[in-house]
Amino acid sequence: MNFPTAYKQIIERMDAVDPVVYGKNRNYLDGAVTYLSPYISRGVISTKQVFESILNKGFKLYEIEKFVQELAWRDYWQQIWKHRGADINNDFRNKQEKVSKEGIPINITNGNTGIAAIDKGIHQLYETGYMHNHLRMYLASTACNVAECHWKLPAQWMYYHLLDADWASNALSWQWVCGANAHKLYYANQENINRFCNTDQKNTFLDFETEQLRSIPIPNELENTFTPNLACNLPTTDTIELDPLKDTLIYNFYNLDPNWRSELKNVNRVLLLEPSVFEQYPVSQKSIDFMIEL
Numbered sequence: 001m002n003f004p005t006a007y008k009q010i011i012e013r014m015d016a017v018d019p020v021v022y023g024k025n026r027n028y029l030d031g032a033v034t035y036l037s038p039y040i041s042r043g044v045i046s047t048k049q050v051f052e053s054i055l056n057k058g059f060k061l062y063e064i065e066k067f068v069q070e071l072a073w074r075d076y077w078q079q080i081w082k083h084r085g086a087d088i089n090n091d092f093r094n095k096q097e098k099v100s101k102e103g104i105p106i107n108i109t110n111g112n113t114g115i116a117a118i119d120k121g122i123h124q125l126y127e128t129g130y131m132h133n134h135l136r137m138y139l140a141s142t143a144c145n146v147a148e149c150h151w152k153l154p155a156q157w158m159y160y161h162l163l164d165a166d167w168a169s170n171a172l173s174w175q176w177v178c179g180a181n182a183h184k185l186y187y188a189n190q191e192n193i194n195r196f197c198n199t200d201q202k203n204t205f206l207d208f209e210t211e212q213l214r215s216i217p218i219p220n221e222l223e224n225t226f227t228p229n230l231a232c233n234l235p236t237t238d239t240i241e242l243d244p245l246k247d248t249l250i251y252n253f254y255n256l257d258p259n260w261r262s263e264l265k266n267v268n269r270v271l272l273l274e275p276s277v278f279e280q281y282p283v284s285q286k287s288i289d290f291m292i293e294l
Contacts, residue, residue: 001130003038003163005293007258010039019054023066027134029117029197037164038129040074042294043255047071074169081168088171089152091180098185100148100218103225104157108143114221115190115204117197118142129163129286134196137177138188144178145185146206146213147222151178156282160230163290165253165283187213232282234273235292242268253277256294 004010017034025031039045051071054064061068081088107113111122121135131139136158143154155174159165175181190207194200201207205219242248248268249261261267 001035001128003035003129003290005290007044010044014039014045014050014053017050017054017067019059019064019067023064026066026070027196029132029134033132035130037166038162038290039294041164041166041169042253042291043257044294046257047075074166077166077168077172080172088168088175092172092175093181094179094183096144096151096175096178096180098145098148099150101225102150102153103227104143104149104154105147105222106224106226107221108139108147108154109157109226109228112221113142115142115193115206116201117193117199125158125161129161129284129290131158131162136173137186138193140174140177141186141188142206142222144174145187146216146219147225148218149225151175151180153227156230157228160232160282161284161286163287165281165287167281185214189213230282232278233285233288234275234278235288240270242270253283253291256291 004013013034014036017036018032021032022034026033036045036050040047040050051068054067084092105113108118108122111119111126113119115138118135118139121131121139125131139158140151140154143149144151151174152171155171158174159167159170162170172181177186179185187210188206189210190201190204192210193206205216205221206213208216246267247264248270249264251260251269251271253273256271
């Protein structure tokens with residue numbers, strides 16, 4: 001997949017969404033996902049804008065319930081972050097179970113776990129900045145519930161590489177998988193992965209019944225962990241000269257909406273990249289470049 005940065009192409013992608021088909025097969029790797037998440041995360045388009053574009057096509061709410069739910073989840077996570085702030089950076093509701101180490105398995109970052117669908121997804125993440133939502137859950141289950149790593153560093157690693165980097169959705173979804181933001185842990189076994197990823201692997205360290213996965217020892221493939229270097233290189237700029245007689249609009253990593261206050265023609269428009277923010281929530285060069293192009 002590719003992610004164009006021209007606004008016209010982004011709107012065309014939004015207009016091409018079929019929410020009914022999405023609701024039927026979005027969980028499959030070859031399903032009708034929208035590829036809109038990078039643009040929503042960067043604030044180029046909003047969930048409200050996407051929702052209204054669907055309603056304008058004449059769909060009834062009962063026909064598109066699953067699609068609307070996914071938009072609502074994204075807004076819900078954002079509202080929690082807005083309300084609770086840095087609380088989401090720690091175990092949110094419950095202490096994560098089964099944590100035996102920090103860091104992230106080396107074979108996950110190398111895309112060499114031996115689980116074909118997960119490994120392919122990791123390499124695709126590095127190449128494109130995108131990973132299917134179901135694969136994100138499979139990977140989080142493997143890193144946290146099977147490898148017994150604390151969720152935060154693996155979640156930061158994924159956020160770092162995603163073009164749709166959204167810390168609220170990312171952090172709270174990882175915690176949902178590992179039980180820190182839910183009542184139970186989510187486990188993905190090989191059968192489930194095969195079903196949704198069109199693979200036919202057997203005899204892997206995930207080839208057990210779901211309940212059995214809760215008690216297996218940490219597989220050798222996931223034993224060795226490390227702390228990745230998530231360096232963030234912000235672009236430099238010459239001194240900015242602002243006209244003090246004009247209003248100033250401040251854009252940031254989460255707000256790049258080209259139509260924001262578009263009625264104001266004679267204003268200062270500034271993209272503000274605060275080093276302190278990116279020190280806490282670093283993103284990759286690919287993500288920085290995508291933001292700048294947008």
